[in-house]
Amino acid sequence: MNPASIIDDERLRSQIEFIVEIDKMKKILRRSLVTDGSKRENDAEHSWHLALMAILLKEYAEPGIDLLRVVGMVLVHDLVEIHAGDSFLYDPEAAKSKVERETKAAEKLFPILQADQCELIRGLWDEFEAASTSEAKYARALDRLQPILLNYTSGGQTWLENGVKLETAMEINLPIIARASARLADFTEDLLKNACKLGFLG
Numbered sequence: 001m002n003p004a005s006i007i008d009d010e011r012l013r014s015q016i017e018f019i020v021e022i023d024k025m026k027k028i029l030r031r032s033l034v035t036d037g038s039k040r041e042n043d044a045e046h047s048w049h050l051a052l053m054a055i056l057l058k059e060y061a062e063p064g065i066d067l068l069r070v071v072g073m074v075l076v077h078d079l080v081e082i083h084a085g086d087s088f089l090y091d092p093e094a095a096k097s098k099v100e101r102e103t104k105a106a107e108k109l110f111p112i113l114q115a116d117q118c119e120l121i122r123g124l125w126d127e128f129e130a131a132s133t134s135e136a137k138y139a140r141a142l143d144r145l146q147p148i149l150l151n152y153t154s155g156g157q158t159w160l161e162n163g164v165k166l167e168t169a170m171e172i173n174l175p176i177i178a179r180a181s182a183r184l185a186d187f188t189e190d191l192l193k194n195a196c197k198l199g200f201l202g
Contacts, residue, residue, distance in 0.1 A: 011114050018112045024082045031088050031162070032147040037154035043078045043086065046146065050074035053142045060181040061138040073128040073139040076121055080105035089147070089172060090164050102129075134180075141180035144173045145188055152191055156200025166196040 002020065007013040028043040054070045061070075078086075083105035087094040110122040127136045148169070151159050159169070169192050178185035195201045 014112060014114050015117070018117075021109065021112060022079055022082065025079065028078075028081045028086055030086050030147075031158045032150040033154040033157055035150060035153040037157055041150065043081055047075050047078055049146055050139070050142050053146060054139070057142070057181075057184065060183045062134045062180070065134050065138055069124070069127075069135045070139050072124045073136060074142060076124045077128045077139065077143065079109060079121075080125065083108055088162070090162055090168065131176075131179075137180040141177040141184060144176045145184060148173060148188060148191060152195050152200065156195055156198070159195070159201050163202060165202040166192060169195075169201055 002017070004013045004016040004020065007016060025044040025047070026042050029040045030043060030046055032041045032046075033039065034041050034045070051071045051074050054067060054074055058065065058067055080102045081087075084098075084101040087098045087101075106122060106125060110118045110125070112118075113121060127133060128139055131137055131140050147158075151157070158164075170189065173192075174185055174189055177188050192201065
């Protein structure tokens with residue numbers, strides 16, 4: 001049953017349709033396991049975690065950063081995966097089609113909303129993808145740090161299952177994190193090296 005079907009107001013109907021549609025994020029599974037290793041994380045859990053990280057770690061970001069904009073970006077950055085699916089960071093084949101798949105998904109999903117809100121949400125998604133603002137760089141850094149934390153605390157299961165090497169993890173993640181925060185990049189480097197010592201990374 002679609003609750004939007006009883007609404008006469010076109011604007012409210014589009015908003016409710018979008019809200020119902022994005023609930024599908026809860027069904028998009030990522031490769032990372034939750035910290036106790038009991039299940040795979042879904043996109044909604046990932047986005048919620050990033051939003052809280054954005055608030056908690058703000059002191060390590062560039063001074064004057066617009067925190068509300070960052071929170072908005074991390075909440076919308078994976079919405080397109082409802083239609084495009086999750087692309088595993090360490091899968092070069094998936095990376096080849098990622099931009100095309102996600103752009104098509106954005107063109108399908110965001111226009112459910114009225115023009116002004118479509119522009120707002122699409123704008124946040126585009127900003128995150130372009131990574132040219134301080135806010136987007138911070139948001140993307142958190143997006144790289146969070147799965148590292150999950151992999152570390154769950155014993156590196158995802159890394160081990162996919163044969164991820166220390167050098168690869170550092171090459172893919174550290175430059176993105178360093179663009180936003182030297183402190184978080186240093187921490188991430190230490191964490192990855194320790195993960196290798198513990199046998200979580202090749």
